[in-house]
Amino acid sequence: MLSDDILYLSVHELGAQVRAQKISPVELTESYLARLEKFGAKLGAVATLTPDLALEQARAAQKEIAAGRMRGPLHGIPYGAKDLLATRDIKTTWGAPPFRDQVFDFDATVIRKLRAAGAILVAKLSMIELAGGGGYSSASASLQGPSRCPYNLDHWAGGSSSGPGAAVPAALVGFAIGSETLGSIITPSAFSGVSGLRPTYGRVSRHGAMALSWTMDKVGSMCRSALDCGLVLNAIAGRDPADPTALDASFTWWPPAAARTNKAKLLAGKRLGVIQPDFSSQGDPEVGQAFAAALDVLRELGTKLEETELPDFPYGPIAVTLYTAEAASIFRPFIESGKVMELLDEFQKAGLIAALSLPAKDYLDAFRVRAQILPALGKLFEKFDALVSPSRITPAPRLDADLTAPPPPRTGAPERPATPPQNLETRNVIGSSNVAGLPAISVPCGFTKERNLPIGIQFVADALREDICLEFAIAYQSATDFHRRRPDL
Numbered sequence: 362m363l364s365d366d367i368l369y370l371s372v373h374e375l376g377a378q379v380r381a382q383k384i385s386p387v388e389l390t391e392s393y394l395a396r397l398e399k400f401g402a403k404l405g406a407v408a409t410l411t412p413d414l415a416l417e418q419a420r421a422a423q424k425e426i427a428a429g430r431m432r433g434p435l436h437g438i439p440y441g442a443k444d445l446l447a448t449r450d451i452k453t454t455w456g457a458p459p460f461r462d463q464v465f466d467f468d469a470t471v472i473r474k475l476r477a478a479g480a481i482l483v484a485k486l487s488m489i490e491l492a493g494g495g496g497y498s499s500a501s502a503s504l505q506g507p508s509r510c511p512y513n514l515d516h517w518a519g520g521s522s523s524g525p526g527a528a529v530p531a532a533l534v535g536f537a538i539g540s541e542t543l544g545s546i547i548t549p550s551a552f553s554g555v556s557g558l559r560p561t562y563g564r565v566s567r568h569g570a571m572a573l574s575w576t577m578d579k580v581g582s583m584c585r586s587a588l589d590c591g592l593v594l595n596a597i598a599g600r601d602p603a604d605p606t607a608l609d610a611s612f613t614w615w616p617p618a619a620a621r622t623n624k625a626k627l628l629a630g631k632r633l634g635v636i637q638p639d640f641s642s643q644g645d646p647e648v649g650q651a652f653a654a655a656l657d658v659l660r661e662l663g664t665k666l667e668e669t670e671l672p673d674f675p676y677g678p679i680a681v682t683l684y685t686a687e688a689a690s691i692f693r694p695f696i697e698s699g700k701v702m703e704l705l706d707e708f709q710k711a712g713l714i715a716a717l718s719l720p721a722k723d724y725l726d727a728f729r730v731r732a733q734i735l736p737a738l739g740k741l742f743e744k745f746d747a748l749v750s751p752s753r754i755t756p757a758p759r760l761d762a763d764l765t766a767p768p769p770p771r772t773g774a775p776e777r778p779a780t781p782p783q784n785l786e787t788r789n790v791i792g793s794s795n796v797a798g799l800p801a802i803s804v805p806c807g808f809t810k811e812r813n814l815p816i817g818i819q820f821v822a823d824a825l826r827e828d829i830c831l832e833f834a835i836a837y838q839s840a841t842d843f844h845r846r847r848p849d850l
Contacts, residue, residue, distance in 0.1 A: 363392040368532040369847055372438055372589035373616065375535055379426065379437040386426065386437030386481065389535075390419035393439040393483050397533045400850055401484070404518070405508040406527035408444040409452050409485040415439065418481040425479070434592045436479030441534040443522050444485040445492060445571035446472055446580075455571050456503045456521075457490035459695070459703040469569025470601045471538055471580055478596040486524030486537055490704055492545065492573045493521045494688035495712025498765045500758075502706035507760050510553050511848035512813050516757040519549030525583040526553040530815075531848055536584040536593055540570060542577045543680050544791045550583060550803040551752035551817030556834065556844055557583040558590035561824045562798025563608040565594075566601035572691050574684035575606070577795055586844050587804050587834035588616050594827060614828055616835065627836040629663030633820075634745035636790050637668050643768075643785075644754030651807030651816040652751045658840050659749070659833075669745070672737035676792035679727045679734070683796070686724040689716035708765055731796055738797050742823040747833055750790045752803040752817030794821045802830040805843035815843075 367375075367384065378384040394412050401407035422437040447453050447465040454460050472482065487505035489497055500507040500517040508523035510516045511531040518526035522539030526549025529537050539546045541559045550557030558581050565580045572578060582593035591614045598612035635656065640649030656666060695701055696713050704710050741748065758764065786792070794801050799821055806818040818837070822829040838844050 362395055363388060365532065368392055368396060369585070371586040372536050372584060372592055373434065373586065375438055376434040376436070380431060382426065386419040386422040387416065389437065390415050390439050390481050390483060393534055397484055400531055400533060404511060404527040404531055404533070405503070405506045406486055406524045406531070406533060407484050408454055408456070408487045408505055408524065411451055411482050411484060414451070415481050415483040418476070422479050422481060432477070432479035433596065435475065435596055437481065438535040439481040439483040440475065441484040441486040441525060441528050441537045442472060442482060443488050443525055443537070443539045445488060445540060446538065447569035448472055448482065448485065451485065453485065454504050455491055456488040456505065457704060458504055459700045461504055465569070467569065470566040470603060471597050472569065474597050480596070483534060484528070486528055488524055489521035490706065490709065491692070492540065492542065492571065493709065494573045494684070494692065495709040495716060496765070497706040498708035498763055499706055500760050500762070500764070502709060509760065510757045510814065511850060512554060512808070512815060513757070516759055516812070516814060517552060517762070519552035519757060521545040522549050522583065525549065526555055529583050529585060530554045531850060536582060536589055538580065539583045540578060540580045541795070542574050542684050543795050546581050546583060547752050547791055547801060547803045547819055552757035552815065554805045554815030554843070554846065555583045556585060556587045556590055556802065556804045557581065558587070558594060558802045558827065558830065559800060560594060560598065560827055561800045563606050564610060564612065564800070564825065564827070565597050566604040566607040568601055568603035574687040576687065577680065577684050577798070587802060587831055587838055590802060591616065591827070591831045610825055612827060614831065625661070626663040627839065628659065628833065630665070631663065631833070632665045632667070632745045633659060633833070634669040634741060634748045635666050636671065636748055636750035636788050638751060638754050638788055640754070644751070645756060647809045648751050648754055648756065648816050652818060655806040655818045655837065658837060662836050662840060669741065670787040671789065671793050672734070673787050674730060674734050674737070674793070676734070676786050676789045676796055679730055680792050680796050682719070682723050682727040683731070685716045686719050688713065689719060693717065734793070735797055738793060738799070739823065746822070747829050748790065748821040749833070750788070750819055752819040756809050756812070756814035756816060790819065790821060799824055800827045800830050802834045804834045804838060805846070806841070807843060808846070
């Protein structure tokens, strides 16, 4: 079996070794499968292992590479897919007990495109049941049980792409595919120390992915480096006749040479709008300290930073109204049949049932406000190349935490009047960017001292400007090593 030093390499580094035939795809696949067997259950990361398919794909890749037929940078690289992506003749459980035996007779478009790129599917990775469509109160709201942060097993990996969040930083796979409606790539990336890229809405086909929200679902990559995220997006982006919302906008990108030579001032002249939470009244102070230190790094790289706020809209309520109404329509037969009661999480059961009663006027009003949000956010990108903020303002919660409870007051913090919710919305980066369908990337920017929990920073760019997200994230990672840390398993 290959050493941990090899298995923890980035996709970019592994690909170079595979192309040089220093590592064989079969040996790499066998080594990741062994690591999945050893740590998958411990981390709650795996829904289904796919050893037969993986070894068949690995042998084919090895034969092609030996013959000099390279398909690209993902050729021969093992990966895992969130278990809402259909895989032909392999279970796709959607993380939910009622669908534990569900099998499709086709592959999702993303799975098909990765196969064409020569990537090797080694596992379906766990997720929150139905991607949390009705809301959920517990990290245990998954058929596979709670996924754990590899850096501290008493804490959650984050949802709903919890399996990818646990698997990638533990080197159980070379990279993973997750999905996001309202934070499900950014959150586990922050909580588990992953580089996660949420693409522009429509950049990647959702054909074969469980639908939660027709107008907000996105499929993206979760990797050990930002550079890897760009390489994966190359392979999965583009139009798809099977998905009418998929844009005719392929993504052709290659790492700039400067990013690989660690030169100073990589971001000279770039402009970042800083969305700064008030850490004196909200969030975790260690996250605030890590974010401040990350901003210092970005300044040293040549970035011009300016604090700003988002246009004042109720992003959170708009996002929840949109996906709740759409989830109610998508899952209506499931809810009305009573099978919804077979779900694990009581909060989610109640949420899906209640969603059927959401007034049509609320959904239409949400669309009306959304139409105002898009141009308002667009004006920010006339001034800034990208926005930057903490990915989450707290580190990962404990596994037994009530995820619906308000955060407890900080010990020793002075009493303050409650902040009006509408004021918090001008800093709601996850809500605003998901409503607008904008791309974002989260990368690690630190760890808490006592609990060793990852902290993330996110960059948000205008629609179809994933290249800008990558430029900032890769430059930041060229000057830091948080993405190269390893959990002690």
